[in-house]
Amino acid sequence: MKRILSLLLAITLLAGLCPVALAASPNGFLTAAVYNYDKGGYDDAREMPLVNLRLDGKSIVGEMPSVILGERTMVPLRLIAEGLGATVTWLNEEQQVLVVRGGRNILLTLGSATALVNGKSQTLPDEVPATLISYKGQGYTMVPVRFFSESLDCQVDWVQASYTATVDQPTPAAGETTTGQVTTGTTSDLLAPLDKPVDPQSRIIAIDAGHGGSASGAYYEKTMEKDLTLSMSKKLESILKALGYQTVMTRSDDSYVGLYERCDIANEADADVFVSIHCNAAENAPDFQGLYVYHHRGSSSGKEFAQYIQEQVCAFTGAVDRKINSANFVVVRETTMPAVLVETGFMTCHAELTNLKDDAYQTRMAQGIAQGLIKYLNDHPKKAAPSETPSDTPSEAPTDGQAAPSADPSSAPSADASAAPTADPSASAPVEEQAAASPPAGLPAE
Numbered sequence: 001m002k003r004i005l006s007l008l009l010a011i012t013l014l015a016g017l018c019p020v021a022l023a024a025s026p027n028g029f030l031t032a033a034v035y036n037y038d039k040g041g042y043d044d045a046r047e048m049p050l051v052n053l054r055l056d057g058k059s060i061v062g063e064m065p066s067v068i069l070g071e072r073t074m075v076p077l078r079l080i081a082e083g084l085g086a087t088v089t090w091l092n093e094e095q096q097v098l099v100v101r102g103g104r105n106i107l108l109t110l111g112s113a114t115a116l117v118n119g120k121s122q123t124l125p126d127e128v129p130a131t132l133i134s135y136k137g138q139g140y141t142m143v144p145v146r147f148f149s150e151s152l153d154c155q156v157d158w159v160q161a162s163y164t165a166t167v168d169q170p171t172p173a174a175g176e177t178t179t180g181q182v183t184t185g186t187t188s189d190l191l192a193p194l195d196k197p198v199d200p201q202s203r204i205i206a207i208d209a210g211h212g213g214s215a216s217g218a219y220y221e222k223t224m225e226k227d228l229t230l231s232m233s234k235k236l237e238s239i240l241k242a243l244g245y246q247t248v249m250t251r252s253d254d255s256y257v258g259l260y261e262r263c264d265i266a267n268e269a270d271a272d273v274f275v276s277i278h279c280n281a282a283e284n285a286p287d288f289q290g291l292y293v294y295h296h297r298g299s300s301s302g303k304e305f306a307q308y309i310q311e312q313v314c315a316f317t318g319a320v321d322r323k324i325n326s327a328n329f330v331v332v333r334e335t336t337m338p339a340v341l342v343e344t345g346f347m348t349c350h351a352e353l354t355n356l357k358d359d360a361y362q363t364r365m366a367q368g369i370a371q372g373l374i375k376y377l378n379d380h381p382k383k384a385a386p387s388e389t390p391s392d393t394p395s396e397a398p399t400d401g402q403a404a405p406s407a408d409p410s411s412a413p414s415a416d417a418s419a420a421p422t423a424d425p426s427a428s429a430p431v432e433e434q435a436a437a438s439p440p441a442g443l444p445a446e
């Protein structure tokens, strides 16, 4: 009798502890080791039940399968994030992962049962944290699928009979492209290490997506520059916001904003730095590619800032390094803070345009710019504002970019002169089509 009782007790305990494992048989097991954050190393390898993962009705698999851990279904971060078209940024020092999709963001700390969802602290279900798992000699960041997906506004269900977790996206998030495709590769392809920003909430970053509205910018292979610049600018905005920075966009949609108005927006917001994002064109040199960062010829702080951006973007994207250059572009001249114009690549070069259109490449571009910004701002801490000084703050609030252009574009000196590239066929160097008040002397030279 005692034996039966203890057996019953054992079953009850087992059922209480592992309801999932008892209810249906899993699709098999794999042997992997879980990182122990108290110990600071991997625990001994153990068996874990395998789980099928379906996204929008399609089965998705990577090198690391989905598994059950601590009664929760854990999926590889890279797999689910790519599937959902989310931007992932790895904050090395903090052992944190920042995930941004549409207007939502999650900050997960490896080994911690607390996460920030849109800035609000939340406890993970059953206190099962995001964690590292070592499988076949590779480390994978694993996240609890339900918490992760629901935080990004997706619907999650569990099909007991087939041991399947299903994730469904309602609609693609605005401004995000979702491919639904999953590529294989190493985690480092997606998770880029960024520095920890110092006091980011006190810093304002102005982001200027080149062109917009009737000004489409360069146009090649059915792609408009204004769409590429907006997409990259929004990715940059997402990353910076989630890191805690304040951001100001000169445009957030496909609207026309004059060059002087862009400067006004940044100046009135008293931004710490200004980053304008463009794409280049060199019609006479279809093989020519690479990255240029421009600063105003008279600005030493702009020059220094440009150096930070150029270095990091090249490191993150692998783009050909064309070095920094000075120019007399309106947006770097009329802005009052260190300002750069990033020529992200050449739309006239098929290979580079293919990159510029690629979602993952755009993310790396945004991460590179973000990293350059973080390093520059960390190295140049905000000076304490003089206190009790009578200020003459402008009575008008900063515009949201929707206001009518403050300067008549037709009267401004060759402002945003044309939507078509104006590459001079006689010049061997590529010509930026972005307007300058006078012909830029600092044209890129090979």
Ligand SMILES: [Zn+2]
Pocket (backbone or CB within 6 Å): 210, 211, 217, 218, 225, 278, 279, 433, 434
């Ligand atoms: Zn442009």
